[in-house]
Amino acid sequence: xxxxxxxxxxxxxxxxxxxxxxxxxxxxxxxxxxxxxxxxxxxxxxxxxxxxxxxxxxxxxxxxxxxxxxxxxxxxxxxxxxxxxxxxxxxxxxxxxxxxxxxxxxxxxxxxxxxxxxxxxxxxxxxxxxxxxxxxxxxxxxxxxxxxxxxxx
Numbered sequence: 001x002x003x004x005x006x007x008x009x010x011x012x013x014x015x016x017x018x019x020x021x022x023x024x025x026x027x028x029x030x031x032x033x034x035x036x037x038x039x040x041x042x043x044x045x046x047x048x049x050x051x052x053x054x055x056x057x058x059x060x061x062x063x064x065x066x067x068x069x070x071x072x073x074x075x076x077x078x079x080x081x082x083x084x085x086x087x088x089x090x091x092x093x094x095x096x097x098x099x100x101x102x103x104x105x106x107x108x109x110x111x112x113x114x115x116x117x118x119x120x121x122x123x124x125x126x127x128x129x130x131x132x133x134x135x136x137x138x139x140x141x142x143x144x145x146x147x148x149x150x151x152x153x
Contacts, residue, residue: 010138017142021106025069028103028121030113034061066112070103072121101126101148104135110144118151125151 005013037060105113110132113119119126130147 014137014140014142017137018106021071021104021143022069024071026072026121027067028070028072028119030066030068030116031118031120032064032066032116034063036060037062068105068109068113070105070109070121073102075100075102099149100129101150102145103148104143104145106143107141110146113146119148127151 039058039060103119114128114132116128119128126148128146129149133145134141134143135145136142
């Protein structure tokens with residue numbers, strides 16, 4: 001069976017999708033579990049057994065964060081809220097438009113983000129509220145989609 005696109009054309013289309021992502025992607029900040037750094041003023045103090053010197057240890061939490069590019073889509077389109085034939089409109093109950101945000105990420109970015117604690121963009125904090133969905137052309141996964149829910153609701 002003859003193929004419509006050869007392998008070079010497929011690779012070209014896939015690279016154009018990556019260019020599209022780089023063009024329209026916006027910065028998001030991903031926070032992971034904070035790294036705990038133990039600060040002690042006495043070099044003889046043993047943190048494991050809490051002995052051997054002055055007990056003046058302090059723990060400092062250092063945030064672990066990284067910036068990625070993602071395509072962000074808010075659920076603002078309310079044109080699909082009413083369905084039905086003429087004069088028989090049926091209103092479908094939908095989730096509040098401020099409650100879910102969809103982001104698309106590159107595969108390598110998703111590998112870092114999938115176990116994150118918080119994601120920040122547009123001055124708001126979000127957490128992951130869905131399972132990932134893979135996307136790509138020609139059986140090659142290039143992107144993942146995640147739905148996020150705001151933390152400050």
